[in-house]
Amino acid sequence: MAEEKTIARPYAKAAFEYAVEHEAIDNWATMLGFASEVAKDQQVVEFLTNADKTQLMADFFISVCGEQLDEHGQNFIRVMAENKRLGVLPSVCDEFLELQAEHLKQITVRVTSATELSKPQLQTLTEALEKRLARSVQLDCCVDSSLIAGMVITAGDLVIDSSVKGQLSKLSDTLKA
Structure with a gap:
């Protein structure tokens, strides 16, 4: 995965x-998203794995994508096919979307809470995170009752664990030391 x-x-x-x-970031995000889904299809994967000729691979891939790719997107696919890299298109799309979010100063924050958060709580949390992270925040919330109470917030490499389960774990580690 890291190599990919x-x-x-x-x-x-x-x-x-x-x-x-x-000035075509959204268009490229759409093209790469579609090409990424095509590259994940099992029949396409088998064809790309067994195809020897890069021109054949590129033509096949472009024909499958059809009008979803403009001229520049098709050239991009041809370059990737020449280098036998069409299989990493899903990772290319993921990386592109990360660059897009960075460019737009956006971040998706994973919030795992012990109970479902109310709208005012979500609004307060969003405002606090936007201030701390200096970017627009999109919350991805889920509930995990094993946290007992509190929440775990994950934004990229930043992890804020304010759950009772996390605090008990820290206390246990401190007592063992």
């Missing part, structure tokens, strides 16, 4: 830089 991300990153960065330069 390493392979995908330069493709995503090149596509993103092109999209920014031509």
